[in-house]
Amino acid sequence: MKLSWWKILSIILLLYAVIGGFLLPVPELSQLGETIRNLYFHVCMWFAMMILFTVSIVHSVKYLKNTNLKHDIKAKSYAQVGTYMGLLGYLTGGIWASFTWADPNNPAYASFGSIMREPKLIGAAMALLIYGAYFILRSSIKDMDQRARVSAVYNIFAYTMLFPSIWIIPRLLPSLHPGQEGNPALNFNDIDSRMRMVFYPAVIGWTLLGAWIASVKIRIDFIIEKNII
């Protein structure tokens, strides 16, 4: 089996992120403790999600330009993997929050109502709801060309409306989430230099893994639809 260079790079980076993420030294902070290592997984999921959604948009624009159904399949697959990454981001975030934010006197799920009001969580929920709606919209249109066109339009419309919101909402609500101003973990004051050595490779690794999964899905879809495209 011959793998292209970026797939090998993804394997190496992820091995490094997992092994290094659990073994390399991290700053000792009283509240976070060892849960700080979740940064290599939780934050990377959101980065991968946003990058994959952006790739999906690019393919939607390309579809509207030249109406080639291949671009529609690509847009759909990247959006699917992006949604999957987003769900994993929620899962890892939930584990993290249950150690740091949840009220220790009650079971962790009792804090759900107050945690969900976090601006970053609202933004993420909006992104996932939008892509949920995108898949419902796709499944409710029978004609292939029309489905591709209408869903591409919705994809572009929703994505461009999402971005100002991610910028607006944090300025309306108070937040416990790190990285209040701008992107968490990208800011140089937020993150220790030792952690940056693992964090950046981990982001690239997870994103490449997402692209890998998407490329497999795209190939399967191309085979299924080979009579049409």
Next chain:
Amino acid sequence: MRAYNHFNALVKKEILLELRQQHSLYGMMLYIASTIFVLYLTIGNAEAEIWNALFWITQLFICINAVAKSFLQEAKGRMLYHYSITSPTTFILAKITSNVLLMFVMNIINLVLYTAFLGDPTSSYFGFMGISLIGALGLSLVFTMLAAIASKAMQQASLMAILGFPIIIPQLMLLVKLSKSAFSEIFRDGAPLQIVMLLVALDISVIFLAIILYPFLWKD
């Protein structure tokens, strides 16, 4: 000039349709009245915060119902006719304008009935009315575009809600925040103006997106 004439004719046609097909206009009014009556019976007198939240929720549902039918009632043949006589940009701008006008009327009816039944906790009624009009503008812009998208799919009415809710969240949050300034809540100097500017910027971007994207939805 020609586009302008087309635009005028299309807006006029929409308004005439609303006035002649009375079931839709009076249906909307009855929808507002019965929604508010149900609210009145279930909650009675509400505190300012709940009053505000419920007002925007009713506004949202009224907008979905009022705007949804603007594309759903267009028969296939009529769309084809529009296609042959005018450009997509003119068409969507006319739809947007007529929907905004319709929503303004519905907004005033909603507000008057709402205060009649549920009381008036605001400290500046006309300030709140202005804010609700800004809200009606933003809501009808976004949902016109979504109605255009949903009209291509099955189960259009419920689909519009699914497509629209995640997109409208930030606008609603801004509006709820802004309307607190009509409840004599103290704001930082210039903060309400800042929110209004943000809402206007969002509205402008929706109009631009509609102009860019509608031509792709238009052709079948």
